[in-house]
Amino acid sequence: MWHFPNCIGAIDEKHINIECPINSGSTFFNYKGSHSVVLLALVDADYKFIAVDVGSYGRNSDGGIFSKSTIGKRLSSNTFNVPKPIPITENIYHILSRARRVVENAFGILAARWRCFRKNLEVQPEFVDKIVLSSCCLHNMLCGDNAFEPEDTSTQNTESALTNLDFLRRNCTRDAFNIREKFKEYFISEVGRVPWQLDRVRKGRNT
Incomplete structure (x- = not known):
């Protein structure tokens, strides 16, 4: 859903x-x-x-x-x-x-x-x-x-959600980190990304 x-x-x-x-x-x-x-x-x-x-x-x-x-x-x-x-x-x-x-x-x-x-x-x-x-x-x-x-x-709160998430690594296990990386690659791929997401991230960085 x-x-x-x-x-x-x-x-x-x-x-x-x-x-x-x-x-x-x-x-x-x-x-x-x-x-x-x-x-x-x-x-x-x-x-x-x-x-x-x-x-x-x-x-x-x-x-x-x-x-x-x-x-x-x-x-x-x-x-x-x-x-x-x-x-x-x-x-x-x-x-x-x-x-x-x-x-x-x-x-x-x-x-x-x-x-x-x-x-x-x-x-x-x-x-x-x-x-x-x-x-x-x-x-x-x-x-x-x-x-x-x-x-x-x-389309709200996308800037914080799509920025660098390295701070979440903290004490996570290697398996958890690998799963996060797979989702990250999916959501920035041609198949998984949405048309507006890069504009939202860049807008957040410019501000």
């Missing part, structure tokens, strides 16, 4: 702000300066939650949360029922930011439907987990409602 080959979903984290739990110290204290429980979510092209993991401490790193989550463990052990990849030969194209934004939009829709997520939840963490999981289930049931459908931004 979002013209990104072999992409089965977009994953991200949302900090669910809470009041500091009793005798918790800095366990839930996050980098934003508040206390939170983390919702890790994998979202499909229709803004539905494919899988969620909630309950990690706000102070934990993104990588640590992912590796300890059920989602991360099942992906690592190849027990997540991921379909086999197909060769990238179709005349389809797009950029990662366009496909990735569905998870950010899903979080936005979740908070718009249940305004309690716009402020601190005044319950203990075990109840926060139940509230978040229930909200995610209800969100999926209501996804037929287009009241919160985000607008199409097919």
Whole structure:
């Protein structure tokens, strides 16, 4: 739907702000300066939650949360029922930011439907987990409602998405880096690129 080959979903984290739990110290204290429980979510092209993991401490790193989550463990052990990849030969194209934004939009829709997520939840963490999981289930049931459908931004944010991505290399594995390189080559090839993308990149550099 979002013209990104072999992409089965977009994953991200949302900090669910809470009041500091009793005798918790800095366990839930996050980098934003508040206390939170983390919702890790994998979202499909229709803004539905494919899988969620909630309950990690706000102070934990993104990588640590992912590796300890059920989602991360099942992906690592190849027990997540991921379909086999197909060769990238179709005349389809797009950029990662366009496909990735569905998870950010899903979080936005979740908070718009249940305004309690716009402020601190005044319950203990075990109840926060139940509230978040229930909200995610209800969100999926209501996804037929287009009241919160985000607008199409097919040509927005292209400058940042199409510029040099070497900074993303950080601590990635060689396999991950090779996969990124293959997609990069595809999206700048005659088959995979769109007519306007080079103009957008050059415009961003000139400004």
